[in-house]
Amino acid sequence: MSFFTRPQSANAAIRIVAPTTTEDEQLKSAAVSRKDSVQRHCRNIMIYGSCKFENKGCVYYHPPAPDAVPFAPRAESPAKQLSSPSLTAKAVNAPVFVPKLPMRIQMSTPPPETPPSPEYQDEQQQQEVYEEYAYPAPGAEGQADQMQEMDPNNFYSDSHYDAYDPEAENAYFTQAPVFVRQPLNYHLYTSVIPSTFVSSTTDTHFIPHSADLRILLQGRSEDLLTAPPPGLNLPEEIQGYHTLIPLENIGGTTERRKFGNWNSTVYRAINSVDGGTYALRRIENFRLNHQAAFSAIEAWANIRHPGVVAVHEAFTTHAFGDSSLVVAYAYHPKAQTLFDAHLKLTPPAYQHGTRFQPQPAQTQIPERTLWSYIVQLAGAIKRVHDAGQALRMIDVTKVLVTSKNRLRVSSCGIVDVLMYDTPQDVHLLQQEDLTMFGRLVFALCTGNVMASSGGNFQKSLEVMGRLYTPEVKTVALFLVNKGGPHKNIGQLLEIISSRVIAEMADALTATDVLENELMGELENARLVRLLCKFGFINERPEFAREPRWSETGDRYIVKLFRDYVFHQVDENGNPVVNLSHVLTCLSKLDAGTDERIMLVARDEQSCLVVSYKDIKTCVESAFSELARATTSGNNNATGGYR
Ligand SMILES: Nc1ncnc2c1ncn2[C@@H]1O[C@H](COP(=O)(O)OP(=O)(O)OP(=O)(O)O)[C@@H](O)[C@H]1O
Numbered sequence: 001m002s003f004f005t006r007p008q009s010a011n012a013a014i015r016i017v018a019p020t021t022t023e024d025e026q027l028k029s030a031a032v033s034r035k036d037s038v039q040r041h042c043r044n045i046m047i048y049g050s051c052k053f054e055n056k057g058c059v060y061y062h063p064p065a066p067d068a069v070p071f072a073p074r075a076e077s078p079a080k081q082l083s084s085p086s087l088t089a090k091a092v093n094a095p096v097f098v099p100k101l102p103m104r105i106q107m108s109t110p111p112p113e114t115p116p117s118p119e120y121q122d123e124q125q126q127q128e129v130y131e132e133y134a135y136p137a138p139g140a141e142g143q144a145d146q147m148q149e150m151d152p153n154n155f156y157s158d159s160h161y162d163a164y165d166p167e168a169e170n171a172y173f174t175q176a177p178v179f180v181r182q183p184l185n186y187h188l189y190t191s192v193i194p195s196t197f198v199s200s201t202t203d204t205h206f207i208p209h210s211a212d213l214r215i216l217l218q219g220r221s222e223d224l225l226t227a228p229p230p231g232l233n234l235p236e237e238i239q240g241y242h243t244l245i246p247l248e249n250i251g252g253t254t255e256r257r258k259f260g261n262w263n264s265t266v267y268r269a270i271n272s273v274d275g276g277t278y279a280l281r282r283i284e285n286f287r288l289n290h291q292a293a294f295s296a297i298e299a300w301a302n303i304r305h306p307g308v309v310a311v312h313e314a315f316t317t318h319a320f321g322d323s324s325l326v327v328a329y330a331y332h333p334k335a336q337t338l339f340d341a342h343l344k345l346t347p348p349a350y351q352h353g354t355r356f357q358p359q360p361a362q363t364q365i366p367e368r369t370l371w372s373y374i375v376q377l378a379g380a381i382k383r384v385h386d387a388g389q390a391l392r393m394i395d396v397t398k399v400l401v402t403s404k405n406r407l408r409v410s411s412c413g414i415v416d417v418l419m420y421d422t423p424q425d426v427h428l429l430q431q432e433d434l435t436m437f438g439r440l441v442f443a444l445c446t447g448n449v450m451a452s453s454g455g456n457f458q459k460s461l462e463v464m465g466r467l468y469t470p471e472v473k474t475v476a477l478f479l480v481n482k483g484g485p486h487k488n489i490g491q492l493l494e495i496i497s498s499r500v501i502a503e504m505a506d507a508l509t510a511t512d513v514l515e516n517e518l519m520g521e522l523e524n525a526r527l528v529r530l531l532c533k534f535g536f537i538n539e540r541p542e543f544a545r546e547p548r549w550s551e552t553g554d555r556y557i558v559k560l561f562r563d564y565v566f567h568q569v570d571e572n573g574n575p576v577v578n579l580s581h582v583l584t585c586l587s588k589l590d591a592g593t594d595e596r597i598m599l600v601a602r603d604e605q606s607c608l609v610v611s612y613k614d615i616k617t618c619v620e621s622a623f624s625e626l627a628r629a630t631t632s633g634n635n636n637a638t639g640g641y642r
Pocket residue numbers: 247248257258259264265266279309329330331332333334335336337339397398400410
């Protein structure tokens with residue numbers, strides 16, 4: 001049979017030694033029933049210190065419980081152990097791990113000055129035995145359980161660091177070494193906010209359910225990477241923009257899209273200067289009479305607001321075969337117009353040969369969403385009016401829904417260029433903005449773009465009164481009615497101030513939810529960096545003319561740790577493919593915690609007890625060695641890896 005002996009120093013090679021004859025006699029009763037010479041040790045015991053399956057069918061050998069062992073062999077010094085004839089040649093070749101940092105152990109009370117009583121020595125011995133089996137520290141059993149049943153949300157609350165109160169256990173335990181509670185570098189960890197406070201599993205006003213959020217973001221990324229279909233017959237490049245894709249159907253059979261009285265098409269394109277994706281709105285057959293008409297675009301380019309699609313630049317081009325005006329805007333992947341999102345009729349459906357009436361894309365807009373739209377648009381208008389501009393195009397086909405319940409006014413600045421020759425008083429234009437805003441509210445409430453016009457007006461008010469609170473009607477009427485020269489957006493914001501506060505609360509909740517989501521993803525970059533380093537180090541065929549470089553010295557520890565993380569097997573010898581275990585180990589390694597683990601050689605003849613901090617030092621030193629050897633001309637070779 002064999003024992004694991006506790007090393008004298010914190011981190012040392014541990015030999016699996018054969019017991020002496022005396023020890024055999026003392027352990028006779030236990031040894032009779034065992035077939036240690038032929039039976040393999042359970043690796044869970046070797047790695048975790050305990051095996052969950054011990055009494056549940058695990059076929060491997062489990063050492064006896066500590067209290068069943070009356071005596072344990074004294075731990076020999078690591079050097080002596082390594083020179084012992086009981087080691088295999090392979091084990092002797094294994095490098096001895098020399099800790100680079102002193103072990104941080106503190107005695108809870110100073111050792112007794114007078115020689116301890118025999119009774120005390122007995123207890124002390126028993127305690128040593130206990131520690132050998134409970135190694136690495138009191139509480140390790142719980143830790144082993146924790147490691148076997150990894151809970152990704154709990155791996156930061158490490159029981160190893162919980163205050164250990166020896167007095168509560170036994171008076172004699174006060175002499176046992178107590179591991180000082182090390183303050184973890186908590187800033188290195190993700191602390192997931194309890195879902196009670198910030199839940200990503202439920203919908204919030206602006207942020208969908210966590211899974212849906214990922215689908216949304218993946219969809220955007222996919223949208224950005226879509227290649228143009230062949231046969232579009234579009235210019236290859238215009239003013240530094242390439243890879244044009246029309247965002248609306250430009251087939252000859254469908255009605256051409258209009259922007260006021262002009263034909264207009266929107267394209268997605270990539271800017272070759274900054275590599276960014278932009279939305280290009282092209283106005284066909286436009287002749288620019290005055291270069292000064294672009295001054296409005298310059299003014300718009302300075303307006304940045306979350307409710308306004310950012311204006312980038314404008315130019316004219318003949319690349320389409322005509323004289324076109326093109327204005328470049330920030331591109332919002334997967335954006336929909338308010339019309340498409342809420343008012344567009346779905347094609348008539350047929351069932352059993354019966355034709356059903358076309359239905360709006362969505363039924364009634366919920367009041368909360370409606371208020372959110374009103375507040376967002378009011379905020380955008382306020383920003384633009386404060387900048388001395390007017391939007392001049394507030395329409396359900398020009399307001400984009402760019403995310404969940406998020407609106408942005410698009411096409412800003414175009415009308416200013418198109419109407420440059422017929423200047424108008426900006427104050428009147430701003431009043432007109434409010435009227436257009438009112439029409440939009442009518443359209444959204446009733447599902448009819450013509451809701452506020454002519455004979456529809458009264459009926460629309462009735463519908464509005466039936467579906468929404470009276471406040472909505474008040475706001476809509478305030479906007480469409482002529483209120484005199486002093487009517488302005490500020491007055492509207494006063495009327496809806498309570499809604500603005502609700503909106504702000506929702507926006508702040510959205511940032512909390514997003515922060516929480518981001519925290520969950522924050523670990524990825526650091527883990528990828530670590531995995532890259534492993535990739536550079538492990539199995540490197542040769543370095544510095546040393547074919548065994550990756551197998552010796554610090555690298556040997558890295559190799560064993562790699563086995564510990566990725567190559568564990570269960571009691572049946574099947575691979576343990578537990579991502580939580582991998583993530584936990586890598587996170588602890590990245591943080592360099594003082595928690596210690598036992599690394600077992602592949603031949604199972606030797607093992608090393610090392611802390612994550614030590615392994616981190618090994619990884620860093622091996623990687624630095626490689627990095628130093630990179631050519632001097634390639635100074636950035638390791639940039640970003642650290
Ligand atoms: N900045 C942008 N980012 C992403 N998509 C955009 C952007 N601007 C417009 N789009 C998309 O381009 C498409 C065409 O926009 P457009 O403003 O022409 O709407 P429309 O519904 O075609 O209006 P109209 O019928 O008046 O032409 C819409 O699907 C819109 O979502």
